[in-house]
Amino acid sequence: MSIFLKCEEANIICDKNQYKEASFWDSVKLNIHLIYCKFCRQYSARNNRLTKLFKKSTIKTMPSDYKTAMKERLRQEMTK
Amino acid sequence: MPEHQLDPTKWVDAYADYLYNYTIVKVNDHEVAQDLISETFLAGLKSAKRFKGEATERTWLISILKRKIIDHYRRKNSKKGKAEVHIDYRDEDSEGEWLEERVRDPFDRTAEDTMENEELGEAILKCLDTLSDKHATIFRMKTIDNFDTEAICNEFEITPSNLWVIIHRARTAMAKCLENSWL
Incomplete structure (x- = not known):
């Protein structure tokens, strides 16, 4: 296994990192890759900004069981 | 043929999250928000015949929701038997504090932040x-x-x-x- 990643691999590890799911060894390889790859550095920076944006937004989604119930209710009303 | 048409079967998937985020900032209670949105959809269904197609579905639903939110506040006020503005004292000791002391703190950016977050949430959705x-x-x-x-x-x-x-x-x-x- 090489310590040099392809850009696609590096990007996927970078994505995993946003959810704290990259392994330690993967993060090390990513950091090595970022030293010499300008494009992945850019992708990485943008990806981090996107994560921060989501944290900042406090956006919430409606619980899915409630959505299902609401759909059912609407469907019933429509057939009346 | 009107420019926009209604398709209630897609409402929940397309707008529920959007309306939810819109409501939650204003009522600050998940259950109330869910009820209001459900009322909005049902009211929309009832008055679908009156939809003229001049606005998009989203705008139209928001306008119904706005009225539901106002109604919600009216109900809340009349339940307490008073329709005036409430000022909740932060704690018992501060009872009788001058209103002037409660004017907006220019360094407190909460209102702007809330507004910005609301816009951000909208953009994300x-x-x-x-x-x-x-x-x-x-x-x-x-x-x-x-x-x-x-x-x-x-x-x-x-x-x-x-x-x-x-x-x-x-x-x-x-x-x-x-x-x-x-x-």
């Missing part, structure tokens, strides 16, 4: 709409609802590497969509 349904759902579950990778993989019957490719495409698209105004 709009960008999510530009993804395909499957990608949007998976990305949403992973990023906003914080589901485990494994749980999502099981639900959609995909492998983790499939999931990460989808996440990668979604993130790239979202970054591109949000780039000009937010990133």
Whole structure:
């Protein structure tokens, strides 16, 4: 296994990192890759900004069981 | 033929999250928000005949929701038997404090932050709409609802590497969509 990643691999590890799911060894390889790859550095920076944006937004989604119930209710009303 | 048409079967998928975020900032209670949205959809269904097609579905639903939110506050006030503005004292000791002392603190940016967050939430949901349904759902579950990778993989019957490719495409698209105004 090489310590040099392809850009696609590096990007996927970078994505995993946003959810704290990259392994330690993967993060090390990513950091090595970022030293010499300008494009992945850019992708990485943008990806981090996107994560921060989501944290900042406090956006919430409606619980899915409630959505299902609401759909059912609407469907019933429509057939009346 | 009117410019816009209604399709109530798609309402929940298309607008529930959007309306939910819109409401939650204003009523600050999840259950109340859900009830108001459900009322909004039902009212929309009832008055669908009167939809002239001049506005988009989204705008039209928001205008119904706004009225529901106002009604909610009216009900809340009349229940207490008083329709005036309430001022809740922060704690018992501060009873009788001068109103002037409670004017807006110019260094407190909460109001602006709330407004900015509301706009940001709106922008995010709009960008999510530009993804395909499957990608949007998976990305949403992973990023906003914080589901485990494994749980999502099981639900959609995909492998983790499939999931990460989808996440990668979604993130790239979202970054591109949000780039000009937010990133």
